[in-house]
Amino acid sequence: xxxxxxxxxxxxxxxxxxxxxxxxxxxxxxxxxxxxxxxxxxxxxxxxxxxxxxxxxxxxxxxxxxxxxxxxxxxxxxxxxxxxxxxxxxxxxxxxxxxxxxxxxxxxxxxxxxxxxxxxxxxxxxxxxxxxxxxxxxxxxxxxxxxxxxxxxxxxxxxxxxxxxxxxxxxxxxxxxxxxxxxxxxxxxxxxxxxxxxxxxxxxxxxxxxxxxxxxxxxxxxxxxxxxxxxxxxxxxxxxxxxxxxxxxxxxxxxxxxxxxxxxxxxxxxxxxxxxxxxxxxxxxxxxxxxxxxxx
Amino acid sequence: xxxxxxxxxxxxxxxxxxxxxxxxxxxxxxxxxxxxxxxxxxxxxxxxxxxxxxxxxxxxxxxxxxxxxxxxxxxxxxxxxxxxxxxxxxxxxxxxxxxxxxxxxxxxxxxxxxxxxxxxxxxxxxxxxxxxxxxxxxxxxxxxxxxxxxxxxxxxxxxxxxxxxxxxxxxxxxxxxxxxxxxxxxxxxxxxxxxxxxxxxxxxxxxxxxxxxxxxxxxxxxxxxxxxxxxxxxxxxxxxxxxxxxxxxxxxxxxxxxxxxxxxxxxxxxxxxxxxxxxxxxxxxxxxxxxxxxxx
Numbered sequence: 352x353x354x355x356x357x358x359x360x361x362x363x364x365x366x367x368x369x370x371x372x373x374x375x376x377x378x379x380x381x382x383x384x385x386x387x388x389x390x391x392x393x394x395x396x397x398x399x400x401x402x403x404x405x406x407x408x409x410x411x412x413x414x415x416x417x418x419x420x421x422x423x424x425x426x427x428x429x430x431x432x433x434x435x436x437x438x439x440x441x442x443x444x445x446x447x448x449x450x451x452x453x454x455x456x457x458x459x460x461x462x463x464x465x466x467x468x469x470x471x472x473x474x475x476x477x478x479x480x481x482x483x484x485x486x487x488x489x490x491x492x493x494x495x496x497x498x499x500x501x502x503x504x505x506x507x508x509x510x511x512x513x514x515x516x517x518x519x520x521x522x523x524x525x526x527x528x529x530x531x532x533x534x535x536x537x538x539x540x541x542x543x544x545x546x547x548x549x550x551x552x553x554x555x556x557x558x559x560x561x562x563x564x565x566x567x568x569x570x571x572x573x574x575x576x577x578x579x580x581x582x583x584x585x586x587x588x589x590x591x592x593x594x595x596x597x598x599x600x601x602x603x604x605x606x607x608x609x610x611x612x613x614x615x616x617x618x619x620x621x622x623x624x625x626x627x628x629x630x631x632x633x634x635x636x637x638x639x640x641x642x643x644x645x646x647x
Numbered sequence: 648x649x650x651x652x653x654x655x656x657x658x659x660x661x662x663x664x665x666x667x668x669x670x671x672x673x674x675x676x677x678x679x680x681x682x683x684x685x686x687x688x689x690x691x692x693x694x695x696x697x698x699x700x701x702x703x704x705x706x707x708x709x710x711x712x713x714x715x716x717x718x719x720x721x722x723x724x725x726x727x728x729x730x731x732x733x734x735x736x737x738x739x740x741x742x743x744x745x746x747x748x749x750x751x752x753x754x755x756x757x758x759x760x761x762x763x764x765x766x767x768x769x770x771x772x773x774x775x776x777x778x779x780x781x782x783x784x785x786x787x788x789x790x791x792x793x794x795x796x797x798x799x800x801x802x803x804x805x806x807x808x809x810x811x812x813x814x815x816x817x818x819x820x821x822x823x824x825x826x827x828x829x830x831x832x833x834x835x836x837x838x839x840x841x842x843x844x845x846x847x848x849x850x851x852x853x854x855x856x857x858x859x860x861x862x863x864x865x866x867x868x869x870x871x872x873x874x875x876x877x878x879x880x881x882x883x884x885x886x887x888x889x890x891x892x893x894x895x896x897x898x899x900x901x902x903x904x905x906x907x908x909x910x911x912x913x914x915x916x917x918x919x920x921x922x923x924x925x926x927x928x929x930x931x932x933x934x935x936x937x938x939x940x941x942x943x
Contacts, residue, residue, distance in 0.1 A: 443856040444811050470924070485781030487928040515740050515836045525923050539859075540811045540836055540932055544917055547924045560739040563835075564860045621840055627821050628766070628843045632783040634930075636836055 374622040380614045381604070381641045388610040389602040390497065391645065397556070397590035397599060398428055400449075402438065403583040408536075408558035409590075409599055410518055411642070415496055416511050417469035417550045420520055423462045423531040424552060428587045430459035432532075437581035438565065442573025444539030447562040448521055449584060453532045468528050469550045471510035474502050479509075480606045482615065484632040488512075488543045492635040494606035498554075499635045501546060511551035513542040514636035516559040520550040538563040541636040556601055556642045600645035614641070670918040676910045677900070677937045684906040685898040686793065687941065693852070693886035693895060694724055696745075698734065699879040704832075704854035705886075705895055706814055707938070711792055712807050713765035713846045716816055719758045719827040720848060724883045726755035728828075733877035734861065738869025740835030743858040744817055745880060749828050764824050765846045767806035770798050775805075776902045778911065780928040784808075784839045788931040790902035794850075795931045797842060807847035809838040810932035812855040816846040834859040837932040852897055852938045896941035910937070 392411055400408045414421040427433055436451035458464060477495035479502065486492045489501030495509065502509040511517065518536050522529030528550055536555055555562070565582065568575040575581050590598050604611050618638045620629040688707055696704045710717040723729055732747035754760060773791035775798065782788045785797030791805065798805040807813065814832050818825030824846055832851055851858070861878065864871040871877050886894050900907050914934045916925040 443859055484783040486783065487780040487930040488926045522921065524921050542933075544914070544922070544926050544929065544933065546926065548922055560863045563739055564862055566860055567856045618840070625818065625820050626840070626844055630784045630840050630842065633840065634783040637838075637840065 375617060376623040377614060377617055377621075380610065380617060381643075384604065384608075384610040384641075388605050388608040389643070389645075390605050392497075392556075392601045392603055392642075394591035394598060394600070395425070395589055396553075397601060398424065398553075399586075399588050399590060399593065399599065400558075400584060401586040402561070403585060406558070406561040406582070408561055409556050409601075410553045411556045411601065411603075412553040413498060413511060413551065416472055416498070417520075417552045419463050419466040420469055420529070420531045420550045420552050423466065424534075425589060426459050426461040427532060428589050429592065431587075432456070432459050433584055433587045436584050438562070438584070439568075439581045440535075440572065440574045441538070441562075441565045441567050443567045445537070445542065445573065446535040447538050447565055448533065448535035449582075450521070450533035453530055458530070458532075462530060464530060466528050466530065466550075468526075470528075470547045471508040474504065474507045474509045477502075477509055478607065480611070482633070482635055482638065484619065484634065486635065488546060494611070494640060497603040497606060497640055499638075499640060501543075501635065510547050512635055513537050513545045513549075513551065514554075514639070515539075515541060516555040517551055518553045518555060519545065520552055522549065536562055543636070557599075557644075602643055602645045604641040606640060611640070614638075671913060672919040673910060673913055673917075676906065676913060677939075680900065680904075680906040680937075684901050684904040685939070685941075686901050688793075688852075688897045688899055688938075690887035690894060690896070691721070691885055692849075693897060694720065694849075695882075695884050695886060695889065695895065696854075696880060697882040698857070699881060702854070702857040702878070704857055705852050705897070706849045707852045707897065707899075708849040709794060709807060709847065712768055712794065713816075713848045715759050715762040716765055716825070716827045716846045716848050719762065720830075721885060722755050722757040723828060724885050725888065727883075728752070728755050729880055729883045732880050734858070734880070735864075735877045736831075736868065736870045737834070737858075737861045737863050739863045741833070741838065741869065742831040743834050743861055744829065744831035745878075746817070746829035749826055754826070754828075758826055760826060762824050762826065762846075764822075766824075766843045767804040770800065770803045770805045773798075773805055774903065776907070778929075778931055778934065780915065780930065782931065784842060790907070790936060793899040793902060793936055795934075795936060797839075797931065806843050808931060809833050809841045809845075809847065810850075810935065811835075811837060812851040813847055814849045814851060815841065816848055818845065832858055837930075839932070853895075853940075898939055898941045900937040902936060907936070910934075 396412045398410045412421045438449040440448040479493045481493040500509045520529035521533040619633040692708045694706045708717045734745040736744040775789045777789040796805045816825035817829040915929040
């Protein structure tokens, strides 16, 4: 058995000459990032979902991009509205989806039943770090406030993108935009055609690997045929509502930091291990903003 | 529970006016494709992998792009060399990997122990259908002989790409290129940075959803910690070596057909169901070449 990607420790150099400096990996850059390159994620932006079987998924919400939908989601969480709901759909190379339809039970206080579309926002007000490589879906891509964005300087708009682990609001046909009562996460190739057609409300920062290996549903669109296949959700809490000892703390890399700029350059020009031929470019969904547990 | 993507059957129109024509979906176009838009895949290009637990994965080999590695893979299959090997690595959002290291047992007759790099090939000799949208990794993308390709007209080269379900040859550091004894399939976002650094030998045409939900390995790079977690491979056969009754038959869409051109236009401009805002573009890995079981 061999590693498709060898760790640098596996590269044994033989001979008398001093070994050349090992090319850096993205992991090296992230590990060496100074404390100043990290920003705390507010506890009210972290939502902890616990499921039967000990599965736990932590989502970072994006109020800067979908404020009304995120406010709804916080209200659902605070009222324990999702108790008894399930993961009921897993479609290969697409999405895992969970929650409960609004018609099943009364909406909690404070939930906006018919939110306006929050599929994009004004570019104005965002400080953007451009990525600088061509994209099939948008005039420009880059990063703002810790998030990957696609943007259109001419139209003055910016939107979050359907990269791996990103979380959107399931909805019926327009003009319905969904309340946030049912959510999905991308578990396959980026689904960028959905961008600007759905409200993206955040990203999974821990535990996407608890959703991605769930059995695929055999009904159309990956719905589970047998209700017994559904994965019950036992608890959904905002981190800010948890006792301090139970509260997870995360940080995201400052996208305006020199460390992040170095990381992007390296992602586009990997020379570590067996990357013999750097691509000279990278796409937005392959150059994620690093997120980590906040060091103690 | 709602469908993230509604089927057209779910869109009930109310009122006296005749309903407008429903916008086509990619599925509609594929279903309506005439027989002339399909090409049989040769049986010697189809490899059937059976695993414990009834898992079956069928791979289409790409001799046009990696002839020596594909010849090796056929030789491994024909000599039952993989019997007793396993899927031993599953890394989330990256790869599932299987096979057996060449050092474990003697190579079968006919296997080239040190193949040359087949990371790209000459563009010359390929009839190319350009995709026509920007790409972060290559000057051009398109399709040739049933395969998605990235290509560089100036350099005169073309290569297969690490899209979802594509299969590559695991290797150690260069100049080793791997024999094909160990293979991986992409089970997450496209891993295009690997393009031109590894020999891609084919794609999973059926059963990627047998690999993608496997438990993720907890060791570095997704290796299984406990050998008992490995998934035994019970049989690997070329379709051409199976009895006619057991032989799967597949077809791929002719990438030079008008049907495929229509499909690409639609993938870049979806208006069905809740696609309110067509992207105006699509990337290579989101616009796969349709493959189907050959109709009886």
